[in-house]
Amino acid sequence: MITAGLDLGSRTIKLVLFDSGVRSSEVIDSGLKPLDRCRRLLGDKQYDKLVVTGYGRDLVAPELSGATISEISAQAAAVRFLYPDAASVIDIGGQDSKVIRLNEKGGVLKFEMNDRCAAGTGKFLEIMARALELTIDEFARTSLEAKRSVTLNSLCTVFAESEVVSLINKGEDAHAIALGLHQSVVTRVSGMARRVGVTGQVIFAGGGAKNACLVRLLEDKLNLKITVPDDPQITAALGAAIIAANGKNQGE
């Protein structure tokens, strides 16, 4: 049986086709008409069941005869499939950051998620990269190369942007600012991680895990080893496909 997992994130749409392993995966931008994009993405692909996760799941699932699952359960399912001993998940996405603790069976035991604002998310870093006139890849690289960092006081995206502008105008080094900004996100996420009580093997999933600076800083801050899947961006979609394979029915 082939199952499809679709993850409609705030920034990108991810599709995974699953048949006891990842058969194929695709990532495209979300755009303004996510439903149309999903239709095109699924196109003539063959699958028996579909489960949809992510922000737009309730919009898209009924239209495409799929069931829905929250991103949190989806991440848990994927991480457990990829790493049977995993105990915790950190997920930094475009709009949301989450920390999840798994129970012995791989289900969700406890989780925390940011509310309403973009503090500590990919969106925060994207906006800050733009303020420094860097691409997101350059931004991560720049902060990895930094010899020192400046402390940013604000976790609010809009306030932090003002703070960055005033640092630039004080002649502060872009490397140091970039590192300071990454540290801001890590401070926020590690606070969540401590509240949830991350233990055991920790998996860092979601698009944010592609940022090597975030990985290194999180390891330092939490004082533990973090595992990043080969393709961390697609794990929620993979989890949705796994949940479809494990029995969530089409249109349920």
Add this chain to the structure above:
Amino acid sequence: MTLTANEQMWSELGIDLESHGQLMNALGPIYGEIYLSQKNRPQGMGFYDFVVGDIHGIRVKELREHAKDGGKVVATYCVFVPEEFCWAAGAIPVSLCAGTQFSVPVAEEVLPRNTCALIKSSYGFKLGRLCPYVQVSHLIVGETTCDGKKKMFELLAEQQPVYVMEVPNKRSTAGRALWQQEVRDFKAKIEELTGNEITVENLGEAIKKVNARRREFRRLSALRAADPAPISGKDALLATQVSMYDDVERQTQMITALNDELEERVKKGEGVAPKGAKRILISGSPMAIPNWKLHHIVESSGAIIVGEESCTGSRFYNELIPEGIGNLEDMLTALADRYLKTNCACFTPNTERLDDIIKMARDLKADGIIHYNLQFCHTYANEAVQVDRALAEAGIPLLRVETDYSDEDAGQLKTRIDAFLEML
């Protein structure tokens, strides 16, 4: 332009007709989407649909009629204000408008943004002349359950007479003595306002009336323990919200009829959600009309809300006042003690609330609890840490959410609630 009878009345009350019209036009579709779309509702909810359909009309008209004959209307914000004195002295207590984002921007012209939505919304209702209940009232009674409200009342007093009751922060001997005196002072205030004396007879009657309504709410709460649940959390919340500004005897009748119907449903095993649907207890900040946001998200996700540990829930009806006391002094003492049992987060310590949450969760067979606090409500937000610990110890799953009346976090809220329901 000709005005409808309601518009004529609102205009006489000084309502900003244009703005108010926008508010009313927004409420209709929201109510339709959230309430009328529910399946298999009890017939007893027909009354509440009718009330909300004319939410600023018929009841306001009754209050005006009462006022025309010299009667007084006393507006309140909080379950600490002893409504029995009002009924005893021939005044009508009503709780005030406060549950919508619509009036928040109006309030933010004056109040700081980082103030809780309940305070901003209620103040905005007065400032924007959007609430006929506040317009028709002769006295607003505030209380010192939180610092934000306390200071808002000072600003509100610039516009309308306000009387503030001091709620102590501790249930100590000194705290109890303070509250006993506050209750007696409030009695004197109501006597002065109405010109009527509060006696053993009329206070005894009032206590019986309000107790009768409380008993029916307790019965409603007990009926919600059934699986399948005979009524949605949204409907039960609405009945509570409406009771806070409607006539006490009428509400007792309405809830009695509703309960009789629900009892039949329970006997037949009928419900509003399938047997085995996830059962959620809501605990935390009050939800004034039309704040149905959290209930709607939870119940749209397939779960059922079986109780509210809140001021628009158990704190409103849980404790009764002893009846049949033969002298006024003892009655006042008993009445004050009853109100002091309200497990508000303004008290330190407030461990009684933790016990209450766990007891409710067990009585109502809740699978999990969602702790709800309005953003910037510091007492409930901080007390949530202890709620979290107590529930972890009791082995009851908890989700903490902090939100306000706006829809900006609807997506994030839904994800967290879905994930919580999936993990139960």
